[in-house]
Amino acid sequence: MGHVLxxxxxxxxxxxxxxxxxxxxxxxxxxxxxxxxxxxxxITCAEEELIGAREQFYAQHQIVDEATRQQWLNRHGMTxxxxxxxxxxxxxxxxxxxxxxxxxxxxxxxxxxxxxxxxIYSLIRTQDMGIAQEIYFRVxxxxxxxxxxxxxxxxxxESQTDGLIGPVELSVPHPQLAHMLSxxxxxxxxxxxxxxxxxVIIRLEKFIPAQMDEQMRRRLxxxxxxxxxxxxxxxxxxxxxxxxxPADALATESLPTVEPSEPPAADTSSQPPASSSTAPxxxxxxxxxxxxxxxxxxxxxxxxxxxxxxxxxxxxxxxxLSVPDPKAVKPTTLSSSPPAAPTVAPIVES
Numbered sequence: 001m002g003h004v005l006x007x008x009x010x011x012x013x014x015x016x017x018x019x020x021x022x023x024x025x026x027x028x029x030x031x032x033x034x035x036x037x038x039x040x041x042x043i044t045c046a047e048e049e050l051i052g053a054r055e056q057f058y059a060q061h062q063i064v065d066e067a068t069r070q071q072w073l074n075r076h077g078m079t080x081x082x083x084x085x086x087x088x089x090x091x092x093x094x095x096x097x098x099x100x101x102x103x104x105x106x107x108x109x110x111x112x113x114x115x116x117x118x119x120i121y122s123l124i125r126t127q128d129m130g131i132a133q134e135i136y137f138r139v140x141x142x143x144x145x146x147x148x149x150x151x152x153x154x155x156x157x158e159s160q161t162d163g164l165i166g167p168v169e170l171s172v173p174h175p176q177l178a179h180m181l182s183x184x185x186x187x188x189x190x191x192x193x194x195x196x197x198x199x200v201i202i203r204l205e206k207f208i209p210a211q212m213d214e215q216m217r218r219r220l221x222x223x224x225x226x227x228x229x230x231x232x233x234x235x236x237x238x239x240x241x242x243x244x245x246p247a248d249a250l251a252t253e254s255l256p257t258v259e260p261s262e263p264p265a266a267d268t269s270s271q272p273p274a275s276s277s278t279a280p281x282x283x284x285x286x287x288x289x290x291x292x293x294x295x296x297x298x299x300x301x302x303x304x305x306x307x308x309x310x311x312x313x314x315x316x317x318x319x320x321l322s323v324p325d326p327k328a329v330k331p332t333t334l335s336s337s338p339p340a341a342p343t344v345a346p347i348v349e350s
Contacts, residue, residue, distance in 0.1 A: 043092040057087035101224040116210035120166035125198040132192035
């Protein structure tokens with residue numbers, strides 16, 4: 001049992017370390033970083049890239065001379081080689097992303113484009129179909145502006161922005177609302193539609209198509225990398241401390257095996273020759289003048305001549321714990337309950 005850490009008066013052993021990491025919820029993060037390091041292991045950096053990454057890392061952590069560098073290494077328990085690996089890690093990850101998914105980004109962009117396009121639109125929502133119909137006809141007839149009616153009657157946060165929302169990607173609104181916007185022309189006004197608990201009136205103001213620029217390229221690379229990493233994490237199971245031991249250690253450190261006991265050998269010096277049903281299990285050395293037991297005899301004294309029953313073997317068991325899947329964050333949809341709004345007065349003709 002080797003000591004790997006001394007923290008105050010406590011010595012942490014290598015056997016304790018996995019359990020401590022799990023208890024502090026640090027084991028999943030460790031697994032993630034190990035998976036990344038395995039993936040980028042073949043990626044190398046040129047000498048000038050190493051120097052640049054090291055200088056940037058030193059500036060970021062205020063390492064100005066040999067003394068402060070040594071203090072940083074001591075504080076983090078790292079060697080100089082580990083420091084260089086850490087300084088270039090981000091660069092090597094970016095190289096890994098480019099080498100793995102760079103050539104596939106164009107097709108991936110086309111697959112995602114319908115969700116990446118952005119829109120600016122106006123929205124009024126209410127729960128009264130009669131009021132929604134009246135609002136729609138007033139906008140159509142030009143009696144009042146959309147912005148004025150949204151400020152007065154919309155029951156969502158868009159009432160604070162004259163009903164205007166965006167620019168937002170089409171992946172953000174409710175799917176039904178996003179479909180309506182995707183097939184709209186700028187300025188097109190939709191009659192009242194029920195979406196969830198709301199009755200909505202929408203008008204597309206502007207459509208902004210997604211473009212494959214450098215910012216979009218960087219985003220898609222990160223998306224591809226994160227999806228790959230999540231798949232790798234899903235394939236990993238974390239086991240408790242007992243399962244982390246090597247197989248040979250498990251064989252020796254598990255529950256002891258119960259072996260069948262042997263009955264004591266009988267003293268043949270004072271007993272008559274044993275019959276075939278009462279012979280001891282093993283022949284003791286013959287004493288001078290002692291009669292020999294018949295050959296082929298087997299059995300044991302005190303057991304009725306029957307051999308002892310074999311005891312069951314105890315086999316160590318282990319339990320596997322699976323890493324829970326991270327929860328995906330869902331965008332807010334139109335059906336989300338809005339802040340409380342004042343009572344809507346009916347619209348009447350002036």
